[in-house]
Amino acid sequence: MGILRPVAVVTTLSTILLSILWRATLDLAQETFLQCLLENSLRSHPISAAIYTPQSSSYSSVLESYIRNLRFNETSTPKPFLILTASHESHIQAAVLCAKKQDIQMKVRSGGHDYEGLSYVSTVPFFVLDMFNLRSVDVDIGNETAWVQTGATLGEVYYRIAERSNIHGFPAGVCPTVGVGGHLSGAGYGNMMRKYGVSADNIIDAQFIDANGRLLDRKSMGEELFWAIRGGGGASFGVILAYKIKLVRVPQKVTSFQVERTLEENATDIVDQWQHVADKLPEELFIRLALDVVNSSRSGEKTVRASFISLFLGDSETLLSIMNERFPKLGLSKSDCIETSWVRSVLFWADIPIETKIDVLLDRTPQTLVSLKRKSDYVKEPIPKAGLEGIWKRMIELQVPKMFFNPYGGKMAEIPSTKIPFPHRAGNLWKIQYLANWNESGIEAANHHIGLTRKLYDYMTPFVSRNPREAYLNYRDVDLGTSYNGKPVYSEGRVYGIRYFKGNFDRLVQIKSKVDPSNFFRNEQSIPVLPYQENRDDQ
Template sequence: MGLRSSIILLPVAVLLSLVGSSFATNSVHNTFVHCLLNHSEPSHPIAAAIFSQNSSSFSSVLQGHIRNLRFNTSTTPKPFLIVTPFHESHVQTTVVCAKRYNFLMKIRSGGHDYEGASYVASQPFFLMDMFNLRSIEIDMESETAWVQAGATLGELYYRIAEKSKTHGFPAGVCPTVGVGGHISGGGYGNLMRKYGTSVDNVVDAQIVDAQGRLLDRRTMGEDLFWAVRGGGGGSFGVILAYKINLVRVPEKVTVFQVGRTLEQNGTDIVYKWQHVAPTIDNNLFIRLILGVVDGTQVAKKTVRANFIALFLGDSESLVSLMKDKFPQLGLKQSDYIETSWLQSVMFWDNIDITTPVEILLERQPQSMKYLKRKSDYVKKPISKEGWEGIWKKMIELEKSVMYFNPYGGRMAEIPSTETPFPHRSGNLWKIQYQANWYEAGEEVAQYHMNLLKELHKYMTPFVSQNPRQTFMCYKDLDLGINHHGFLGYFKGRAYGVQYFTHNFKRLVEIKSKVDPTNFFRTEQSIPVLSYVEFRKLITEKSVLSLLFGLFALHWFRNLK
């Protein structure tokens, strides 16, 4: 009899010793663990999924899915407890008990949250880590799959390829990203011009709501189902799984990656790219990456433009298309590589495509680094003079990198209100600003992050305005941090309208209905605006606060 099958036979006192002796000195935490143990289903005991700070595996479990070294230091706030559910009932029990004792819960799937908001907090919290819930069930007859939140994209792609060489899924190109966080924030990849975002291909979901109920699309209703397809993680419930539509891909696809510096006519090529990439054949996705490198002259820097592409077709067809639409890039026959769609995922992650595809099952990234990200959307082409200014600024700052991801195609056909993800027609491309470094220390971090902020500020005239739009999956706490007091809605609106534009209001309405006490919350979750909040104001006996709150509710309800 194994631990998980026999553990139910042990008394609660013994079970508490299994999760760490630290709870003996903390009655509140001790009571919380009692609640978890007493309310777990007898057939699925939860004790083996609980780790206190005194547990021998606590550090390895916590650090196992930290993907940004900025949040893996001795001073990074740690959870007082980690729960790693291996059954859906564990999630339900944890939500019920956490809500009973008003504990802040963070939810992590893959750990790629750029700001660590899924596993770090400034106040006491515990972590629910979903990595044990990672099953993938594929039904080729219906061309659908159920994938649990703790699975990685690499695992999903690999399992799809096991069943079919002509199916894929539109999601990210980093195989170690967790499915739960990726899809809940919108999700995208190099299939989006053909098939849209990840959430555009979600047809059902399983969640645990704030009451601990296990819901699917039918039982949660269409409003909540709309919200969990791109409204961000940690706002509406715990995502257990998504049901996705698989999409058709050719048995052979074509990829290429080439670089051109400013000395190699880079300005004219980039200028042409911005007109071609969003309008070319929907089967072709050409990402542009800009970075600073050594120039041909000694001690002089230049900008290199890297173009990396996926084409859903053979190389002969792509050669013809590029000669017709983008001859300025000057590709040679040897630049084109035909491969399977699964191997193209490896190509995009800088993995040699001759490597066994089982590498996609590895959950640890190839390398770890400190990082910061920001994002923007561009709606109008940039003039050559504008590009020349950007080159000068990049060379001045030197360290930062920009990724340009073209839109158009299917992205321009889907209404902006179809899902919470609003960035559709009218966007030419999205920018991801990257700062990466490998040295520890706060001064080093601030140096790199300040350079990135300066580049982001310089780009202001070239990007969307009123609001300046950003991508939810590229979380950026510079946009605002919400402490969810009585001004929580207004603090939430600061970042909410940039992530969701006109869809933010509907997200707040749904949040206020399904989670009025704001149990599910992070630094940038969807805020509530409800009478529950105003009852709190009354208990504060502050007439000014109450009047302000009533005004806010009236203003919100009349907001167009």
């Protein structure tokens, strides 16, 4: 081994000293932040019981209890220096004021289903404001509304509505453990969107804490900000404490089915007919197409399976009549149909046995946890049969990624693209979700499965939207671009922002620049401020 030269020794010592100084400075900043939280605590609602640091015995369990993507639960995953499990609005206000004073990054987590972990992971020092204790659901059947705190899950919302009425529901996602906060602020959709639009189309008020710690409602925040937090991603603008939602009417009896066909069972022709009718069916009928690779009936070979999964807001006889006339190639039969209540159809779509007691919807833990990657696309024209056959071949080669095709039409084609920030309306036949799940841990497994997903996504380029290639915010995808250090500048934000929001992006930037000019509320894919404010100190 060679002898260190004097300059090298000095350089090494300088690096060590700088590292120690940086760590000491960071520790002091975190200690100052913690002290600020305690000083801003109300006697009636003490904040100390809501604070977890790495020295707390429950820190790891609190952090991990709402990690829904195991890819971000590795030992190498950056961890927050503090978790604040707010149970009162004053806790949120203290967190905002103290973090803003020190310019500390705050991540806001509701259900933890953020596909890229942006609500609880960062490359810079950060803390997590966890909303899971703020989860009341106050249903007012007389006015057909409900106030829902953003730490609630969709399953809790559905259960509380069903407690009060068998003819009301809410158009949102099919996964019961998804948190209300992220789902609704990113638009949210489910199997009633063709009848009632996306979830955010049915928000009529909100409780919101801004960058100055003020608690606002729709009237006091103004219509521009209220517009932004219904589909523009609430974490870019403030902390949403609760949403007031408009309940929708559902029949006492709805019908679901799941019918599967492989390539050997004429899946190509059936999928082709689905493409031409799915967006034109009555708005009460939603038929998702799921594509995956399975073993063929031919020994040793693989094939593509097309699964058609449906919710119809009506009885089976009416559904069969529609299907026989409009989608006969599927060959739907009476025995395929399951008539049930709307709330039990939620169980069916969540792959929970339909006879299960509905209080299973109150379970906040997913049935399984895996590592995962998601991507999204929008399709504007039917894919030619030759194109479908090429897709089948590519899927069989890759084997791992699945695709869900979610049809539009109905109300989705009628609501203007500027009504809320969510722009993907008329002109789209369906949305694609690309899905890869795996159980192996480590970076090599992640790179392998993410790589396969990207290959399928790249192959689909000729068949999907372009200029821009559109994407859905709630299917968060960092492949579309990120900010350098969690504090995006306009040029970075526009790269992914145009794909998520299209023509609504610049309006979101204008609102962001007005309500949060110092860019306190930020993440790796948040809305940036206007260019001339990027280096501006908050006034």
